Amino acid sequence: MTEKQQRADHDSPWKEILEAYFPQAMQFFFPQTAALIDWERPHQFLDKEFQQISREAEQGRRYADKLVKVWLLQGEEIWLLIHIEIQAKPEDNFAERIFTYSLRIFDKFGKPAVSLAILCDADSTWRPNQYSYDYPDCGLNFRFGTVKLLDYQHRWSELEASDNPFATVVMAHLKTQQTKKKPGERKTWKFSLIRRLYEQGWQEKDIRNLYRFIDWVMILPKALEAEFWQEFKQFEQERSMSYITTGERIGYERGKQEGQLKQAQALVLRQLQKRVGDFPPEVREQIQTLSLEQLEALGEALLDFRSNADLLNWLEAN
Known part of the structure; x- marks a missing residue:
């Protein structure tokens, strides 16, 4: 079974972590936009509204897209359209899709959405950031913010020094890409990244949330997964901690979900x-x-x- 088949709902960990730490995601990936937002006021995920505009849109691939209502420091309400392109290969009509979503939002709700994209692919040359056309009497230039996770491989020391949860998310993503055919090396990195959560002094809830993401994306063969668990239990026992032993429960829940998927x-x-x-x-x-x-x-x-x-x-x- 391929990794893709093992984790068919590969957008789920991204959606979960984005919802759990949305302000931190904005501050990490899009600091200029984040600086305009009043984080004292609660943000709201507009899943129902997004479903209304995405149901009819052509979607040939899986994404973790979110529509979020936030408030600017000046008191104005704005909507953020967050696109996470998870697939391994670039998509030719990605910019057009983002423009289509933004157009549908404006048409249906009368709200201009600030569109932002997080690109998780491994092609360093693919950097879509606009959709445009130009004719003698008519033209359009639609720009959107873009972050390329691949660029962070040259900023590893910054990731290690950061206490933003999305530094861990990016590290897990990059090491998953780099160890695609190196399961032993992936096991080592998986252990290292989860151990780092303890060493950074994260709260139990945060360790569980970030563990779920790391565990979901850094897939190991069953034999190595068993080795990993034995080593990690020993690590916890040596430090008189038991946060990730709850991972056994999480693993059971994941197994149950995968059982439902197979049925x-x-x-x-x-x-x-x-x-x-x-x-x-x-x-x-x-x-x-x-x-x-x-x-x-x-x-x-x-x-x-x-x-x-x-x-x-x-x-x-x-």
């Missing part, structure tokens, strides 16, 4: 077999990378399928 996959595959007949192995593999939410949506959509073409069209759009 949903099996059900949808059986339904599709009855509905459209046989389909290529690569299509089956693509279905096995869908999140639980996507599988539920496919389970509803397939009732209207008449052929393999309907299935392929749905997968391309979702």
